[in-house]
Amino acid sequence: MPFDDQLRPDTSALYTDLYQLTMLQAYWREDMDEPAVFDLFVRRLKDRHYLVACGLEQALEFLETLSFSEAALDYLATQDPFEPAFLDWLADFEFTGDVYAVPEGTPVFPDEPLVEVVAPIGEAQLAETFLLNQITFQTTIASKASRIVEAAQLDGEDRIVADFGMRRTHGTDAAVKGARAAYVAGIDATSNVAAGQAYDLPVTGTMAHSYVEAHDSEVEAFRAFSALYPETILLVDTYDTLDGVRKVIDLMNETGDEVQVRGIRLDSGDLAELARSSRTLLDEAGLADVMIFASGGLDEHTIADLLDRGAPIDGFGVGTRMGTSADQPALDTAYKLSGYAGTPRMKLAPEKSNLPGRKQVVRQYEDGTAVRDVIATEDEQTNGAPLLERVMADGKRTEAGAPRPLSAIREHAAARLDELPSRLRAPTANPEDYDVVLSDALEKRVADTRDALAETMAAEAA
């Protein structure tokens, strides 16, 4: 079977690490089913100054459909650690917990919970792997894409950014969900047809070098393609870029109104220099409307550099570096137990500690600009806008957790990003430009939990 190894409802419960299932069996055997609180958050940022939360929709889909099919149970029965009575119990397993989350598209910062899961401990534990997988990946890509979109519009000009990453993303799920995440962060279109179908995204594309090479000459290729697609974008760098531009000009003079090529694409060489020369040639030929698109190894830094150098580029096709978030291909996400059976919990390791108990994140504004986030305990009164909403109650979505059109998520992201200090959104921002602080009540809870833990350990050692 060709695609048998893909995620599907009948085996989706197996999208987990083995130890989640062995721990689940242990909790079941020990009758440990008190509510646990798990937080999903990012520990530290590197080369990022804000994140764009993404992937919650897939996390909720997973939780609301989580169950062990016969196929899944048959497989687990072949694995040594599992006993028959546990597998019988698994057959009726479902997720019955509550979930609190920051809406997709919201900018977030380290230590802030993107998601809090409150559920019988085994259920909350089992959710870890899939939630981390989808939210880490989509937040990684949305955050990278946001930087690229910001770079393309740093001077206030509205330039097009298209996702061309599909060929080098990490598999098919990455291609589709990555296009979704990049769209949330503000890109305009994707080349990925499957993502276009799955999420109703604008799809786009130009032509490949191979098309030009397969024809007897470049001009023949341009003529054939633009006859079929009169408003297309022609790729001009297969042999000699400026020669290619001149052929486009000749073609448009030759065909008159029939062909209104929308643009040319540059994919190699010194893009700033070639864009300038191409612009001059086109303008001199009275073709000021013909746009210039650039592609080839682009990211926020190369785009900022091109625009700094005054390159007259109207749109960017961004591939591998966005689709793999090449400079930081993963975020330092964690999913940590912060409470069990009504008691806050935490790890002590200084590098890997976490904030105990349920929490709320409150964003504070000055003159419409977000200036500070306060991480507070769940129920205290704090000035500002709370970010976490209850999106699932007793295993069912709440109204706040209902699926939203991707266009609405994208608008939410744009509005929330616009509230951030603009200096924070530049590729070279200083992360010190935004404060994230703990409330006094949360500080106190951290100290109390640490003290209680020290007492337990002293008692154990005695």
Place this chain on the structure above:
Amino acid sequence: MPFDDQLRPDTSALYTDLYQLTMLQAYWREDMDEPAVFDLFVRRLKDRHYLVACGLEQALEFLETLSFSEAALDYLATQDPFEPAFLDWLADFEFTGDVYAVPEGTPVFPDEPLVEVVAPIGEAQLAETFLLNQITFQTTIASKASRIVEAAQLDGEDRIVADFGMRRTHGTDAAVKGARAAYVAGIDATSNVAAGQAYDLPVTGTMAHSYVEAHDSEVEAFRAFSALYPETILLVDTYDTLDGVRKVIDLMNETGDEVQVRGIRLDSGDLAELARSSRTLLDEAGLADVMIFASGGLDEHTIADLLDRGAPIDGFGVGTRMGTSADQPALDTAYKLSGYAGTPRMKLAPEKSNLPGRKQVVRQYEDGTAVRDVIATEDEQTNGAPLLERVMADGKRTEAGAPRPLSAIREHAAARLDELPSRLRAPTANPEDYDVVLSDALEKRVADTRDALAETMAAEAA
């Protein structure tokens, strides 16, 4: 629908860039259906000195089942560029070409075709995106995993390497195919249950910090877990690592033969120092059989460093840095037209040129060690072992292209990797240690193709 956006037979033809379909329509309108040759190869390596080819099986599955379902055609009908007659033609579309490929698990080098597709140009063009996606990703991960396995065994000791990457891979396809690729490259097991089911891989796992924290004390957690899993691996660093080790020793003294804990896992701190101290404690307690496993931010460099420092570690759990190939998350792969209608083709751009026409790669040996690869024309006689096999003929798999058990692919990889000079397999290898040369006949074809292209361009300009 929860997993509607996943790759499946009914929409798999949409796993492509839009321009492949617009070019396909153009070729159809222009009656261009002569055989084309496309090569899939890697241009340049960075921080890698050899690659492990991987992903061919998924490429062949895609090609042999490639078709446009009603759902796919319905979607394309909503997209502007496509005309009804073309969509009717697509309804009967199938891949009818030949495919030549290097067997999965074979070490390969830059410029060597991993795959050559020979098919009517539109078919070969349409295959580009999916083939690049799967082969780039799986080869990226197999190559990274191979470096990690080599580092873990650099001194000839056989240490365990397990894949713990699922939580931060780029989505679900990356998690499953990544585990497949890493297994081909020689890892021993994965934590990913879905991959275990899909590919019959050994699955493994220990316990999480949350399990320890949810119990009233660390020792209670150890007691409960090892009672259920007497040969388990206990995670000792939740509060204080050496304290944790002492509790494991106490537990084993207390339970006698009932509990034979297989090992302990260290996940934070100075792993070399902690491994040494833990080893001493265990040995002094007569527990020389209890193994020490390490995890937490590992890759080939940190593993080599730990072993250099004499850390007595028996196995490594490697996560994000292997699962995302964090230092090089993509390879510089290309899929280039090298022939059309019987004539060799190439691009001229010096950075992006390709080798024209069909080819063969021949590996030459001295005393059982591979010392040189010759990239030759497809039919010349060259001493050595040819790497490319015909795996598909007229759209059907040949015997050489039949699906192979993953264990056989893994053995092939191990045998072929063993033939490489050992210095090339060290993390700090010098890529100059291996030669890849063109045969005289191929050199001549390059020169002839370049000359012919120059003539065409001169004629066009005149």
